[in-house]
Amino acid sequence: MKKYIPVLKRTQLFAGVGEEEILAMLDCLQATKGIYKKGEYVFRQGEYISDISVLAEGRLSIQRDDYWGNRSIVNMAEAGEMFGEAYAAPDSGAMMNDVTAVEDSTVLFFNVRKILTTCSASCRFHSQVIQNLFLAISEKNRNLMRKLSYMSKRTTREKLLSYLSDEVKRQNRSSFEIPFNRQQLADFLAVDRSAMSSELGKMRDEGILDFKKNKFILH
Numbered sequence: 001m002k003k004y005i006p007v008l009k010r011t012q013l014f015a016g017v018g019e020e021e022i023l024a025m026l027d028c029l030q031a032t033k034g035i036y037k038k039g040e041y042v043f044r045q046g047e048y049i050s051d052i053s054v055l056a057e058g059r060l061s062i063q064r065d066d067y068w069g070n071r072s073i074v075n076m077a078e079a080g081e082m083f084g085e086a087y088a089a090p091d092s093g094a095m096m097n098d099v100t101a102v103e104d105s106t107v108l109f110f111n112v113r114k115i116l117t118t119c120s121a122s123c124r125f126h127s128q129v130i131q132n133l134f135l136a137i138s139e140k141n142r143n144l145m146r147k148l149s150y151m152s153k154r155t156t157r158e159k160l161l162s163y164l165s166d167e168v169k170r171q172n173r174s175s176f177e178i179p180f181n182r183q184q185l186a187d188f189l190a191v192d193r194s195a196m197s198s199e200l201g202k203m204r205d206e207g208i209l210d211f212k213k214n215k216f217i218l219h
Contacts, residue, residue, distance in 0.1 A: 001023075001026055001031060001033065001108075002023060004033075004056045004106075004108060005019045005022050005023055006019070007054075007056050007057075007079060007080055008022050008054065008056075008108070009022060010080045011054055011080050011081070011082060012082055012132055012135065012136040012139070013052070013054060013082050013110075013129060013132050013133060013136060014129065014132065015128075015132050016125070016128050016132070017125040017128055017129065018125075021124060021125045025125070025126070025129070028114060028126070029110045029111060029114045029115055029129075030110070030111040030114050031108055031109065031110055032051075032108070032109045033056075033106060033107070033108055033109070034106070034107045034108075034109065035104075035105075035106050035107075036058070036101040036104070036105045036106075036107065037101065037104055038101050038102065038103050038104055039100065039101060040100065040101050041098060041099065041100050041101075042060060042099040042100065042101065042105075042107055043084065043095050043097075043098065043099040044095065044098055045064065045065075045094075045095055045096060045097060045098050046094050046095060047094060047095045048087075048093075048094050048095070049084055049087050049088050049095060050088060050111060050112055050113070051084070051088055051109035051110055051111055051112060052082060052084060052085045052088050052109070052110045052112050052115060052133070053082065053083050053084040053107050053108070053109050053110075054080070054081070054082050054083075054107070054108045054110070055077050055078065055079055055080065055081050055082075055083065055105060055106075055107055055108075056079060056080075056106045056107065056108050057079055057104075057105055057106040058079065058101060058102070058103050058104055058105025058106060059076065059077065059078060059079070059101070059102040059103050059105065059179075060076070060077040060083070060099055060100065060101055060102060060105055060107075061073060061076055061077075061099070061100050061102050061184070062074045062075045062076070062077060062083060062097050062098075062099050063097060063098050063099075063100065063187070064096065064097045064098065065098065071187045072187055072188075072190055073180070073184055073187040073188040074097055074147075074188075075143070076102070076179040076180065076184070077099075078179065082136055083099065084099070085112075085133065085136065085137055085140070086137070086140070088112040089112060089116075090112075090113070115129060115130065115133060116130065118130075146166060147188075149162060150162045150163045150166075150189055151189070151190060156189075156191045156192075156195050156196050156199045157199050157202075157203065159189045159190075159191060160189065160196065160199060160200065160203070161203075161208075163188075163189060164178075164209065164216060164218060165218070167216075168218055174217060174218045174219075175215070175216070175217045176215070176216060177214050177215050177216075178214050178216065179214070180214060181213070181214060182196070182197060207219055
């Protein structure tokens with residue numbers, strides 16, 4: 001576990017907590033580790049979980065497939081990101097999404113009850129972690145509202161421009177990378193991949209943007 005302390009220090013969950021303090025809290029929070037090969041499931045839809053998860057290494061897709069196999073990508077998790085917190089709280093219900101490894105990944109799990117209840121050892125920074133968890137959930141809600149704003153657009157072009165415009169603002173530059181390949185981007189925006197690729201080509205021809213794989217430039 002000690003090797004992952006620098007990663008945990010960069011997470012929202014442990015923001016403002018020193019490396020030595022994080023190391024001291026691992027036992028208190030009943031931290032465990034899971035290793036997943038590319039394509040393996042971390043969680044499946046319908047599971048009940050009791051841990052808050054942090055991706056220590058690799059990359060994960062948080063997604064949902066319908067009865068006919070149509071996929072919608074909710075989000076992509078990068079190393080250092082927290083996930084699953086919406087389903088880890090007591091009585092919060094079963095997972096509504098699958099979480100799969102896009103590449104070989106290592107996930108750290110923290111017992112949510114141990115996080116929400118200060119321990120007898122009175123860890124100095126435990127209250128900071130609780131506050132961080134609240135702030136992280138608030139940010140996730142804002143991100144969900146942002147995605148809903150993309151989905152509410154009527155056309156594929158409007159969805160693309162809304163998403164790419166937000167990425168420019170978020171990354172503070174007109175040349176940027178997105179965390180999706182073409183199929184993943186189509187699944188994220190709930191559009192047909194061929195129609196989306198065609199629309200991207202049209203916008204490039206019109207001088208609105210340029211792209212190469214997952215790298216974009218907005219003009």
